[in-house]
Amino acid sequence: MYYFSMALIIICTAGYHLGQKLINENINPMVSMTATYLVALIVSIVSIFIFPSKNIMGSFRELSWPSYILGIAVFGIEAGFLIAYRSGWNINVAPLFSNIISTLILVFLGLYIFKEQLSVTNIIGICLSVIGLILMKR
Numbered sequence: 384m385y386y387f388s389m390a391l392i393i394i395c396t397a398g399y400h401l402g403q404k405l406i407n408e409n410i411n412p413m414v415s416m417t418a419t420y421l422v423a424l425i426v427s428i429v430s431i432f433i434f435p436s437k438n439i440m441g442s443f444r445e446l447s448w449p450s451y452i453l454g455i456a457v458f459g460i461e462a463g464f465l466i467a468y469r470s471g472w473n474i475n476v477a478p479l480f481s482n483i484i485s486t487l488i489l490v491f492l493g494l495y496i497f498k499e500q501l502s503v504t505n506i507i508g509i510c511l512s513v514i515g516l517i518l519m520k521r
């Protein structure tokens with residue numbers, strides 16, 4: 384599952400951005416989002432049976448605020464990319480730009496909220512990402 388999960392992320396991220404970039408610009412963006420979430424809902428429901436648990440209803444009862452905040456965040460990401468691509472951002476820059484900035488925010492959150500540690504290698508990688516971000520905007 385370790386490598387499968389990362390492969391799934393990579394493949395679906397590429398498909399996600401390709402799909403976002405190819406959405407017909409004449410369609411109301413929120414109609415497109417509704418169709419997207421309808422498909423996601425169907426896939427999610429089917430997935431409950433692919434990843435069964437002993438207490439599915441108990442899992443629904445145990446949902447808390449992070450699940451709902453995640454829903455809002457996912458909607459914001461998707462609407463943001465849809466609008467970004469429609470307003471002229473390129474598919475070869477927008478995901479990288481947003482991921483670098485998001486990662487920098489997550490580094491600080493990981494350090495201060497979750498008390499995670501950074502290695503020298505991590506710090507060098509972060510510095511290279513910032514340099515890449517600066518070069519991208521030139």
